[in-house]
Amino acid sequence: MQSTQIRKFILDNLSEHQKDIVRASIRKFGISRQGILRHLNSLIHDGKVAVHGKTKDRYYEIIPTIDFSKLIPISDSINENDIGVKYIFPYLNQLPKNITTICEYGFSNAFNNILSHSNAHHATIGFKQTSQLIQITIQDDGIGCFENIKDVYGLSSNWQAVFNLVKGKTTVAPDKYLGESLFFILRLFDICKIQANGLCLTRKEGRPEWELNECDEKPGTKIMLFISSNSKKDFYSELDEYSVDMESHRFNRTILPITLLLKNGEKLMSRSQAHDVLRGVNLFEEVCIDFQSIDFVSPTFIDEIFRVYALSNEQIHFTWKNAIPVVEKMIWRTVNRDD
Incomplete structure (x- = not known):
């Protein structure tokens, strides 16, 4: 019984503990390092986990059953729904409806932000699935969303731009958009990471809920969305937390x-x-x-x-x-x- 629990814990937590999953498992179950390694090696032997590097540089990752990526040239002739229907949404067909709804919303709105605001020439989209987790990645080579918000709102730093984004109703095109999409994308998924302009914003279930760290500065914006394949999250229930009148679903x-x-x-x-x-x-x-x-x-x-x-x-x-x-x-x- 405990063997099943330990292996499930490893698979459920490996994405967040690629370098310290052994230590995290020891803390959880109170058994020896050798005991945890025995279960980890069993998952490696079963083709569920891959190991990379040696000694202190070693890290582990779950082997995905689906691992897709595609480079998309940005032009006026494409739209987010067509790209989603062609490349991403077919992978969602076998998932529960609540997860499908959240993933379609997240991808569509993140890709629309690229088309509408980024001045990008290319975008890379990706979809990964393991037995435990769904990951959607959308990355562009444009201006970077934090810099864009800072410039439009006349803010003094990209840190302030991050806070304004998290606050909600922040948009660089107020005549066309409500400033809701990234706000809700951050909250609908189990984990959401937005990297842009040398900053990495992470929101995850649990504590601390929010993290903001400096990272390598690269062109554009990278959004990574993670949701458990067993998630019970409901799209409208999540939105209702940000509505005074829940019946209206107003933000x-x-x-x-x-x-x-x-x-x-x-x-x-x-x-x-x-x-x-x-x-x-x-x-x-x-x-x-x-x-x-x-x-x-x-x-x-x-x-x-x-x-x-x-x-x-x-x-x-x-x-x-x-x-x-x-x-x-x-x-x-x-x-x-x-x-």
Whole structure:
């Protein structure tokens, strides 16, 4: 019984632990390194896992049952639906309907972003499937989505562009688009990674939910979408989390992971940082400030959001989550002020 559980754990977690799956398995099951390696070698022998490199450079990966990629020249004569129907959607036919819906939405909207905003000449699309996981990759050689957002909105850095993208209703063509597609793509999949302009944004189920790191700067934008082949995610249920009125499915609620604004050990100290958080939130009816991974916030930052801005924008309902006790106390003191 435990052998089945161990091997399932290895397969379920290998994509996130290619270099330390042995250590992760030891932590999970409390058995010896030799015991875990025995199960790992069995998966290698069965053709389910591949091993690369030697000693400390060794890493493992699940051998896909499907591994497709295609270089697509970008022109005015193509559209995202035709490309999806021809190259990607046929692989989805045997999957549950909920996964098919999410994958079709993710691919179509990511590829449409290339056609509409990237100024790219080529795109590479990919589809991988293992017994545990579906992966869709869309990569272009254009301007890069973070740089594009920064330039259009006049922001001071690509880090701010990332935060605006995660905030939602951010688009470089507001006369044509609502700024919803990448917002929901990030949240519909188990893992979503967006690499552009020297930054890698990752959103995944669990904690920490959001990560933003520097990476090698390459042309264009690369989007990688991962979803479990056993996922129970429902398209509309996921969207409903961002709707005040769930029956209408209107996108009028957002959650702001403010940890994405910080780099190099910065702290949330000033009203100007609060202004960065609040940029564009007037487009929403409800705004939730997510303090996950935040260990310090100054009173002025809290005051600017929960008193100054909230009082002058009473049509917006502000909430918060994941605040440590001292920050929670500070917020309550601010919102309950009489003056």
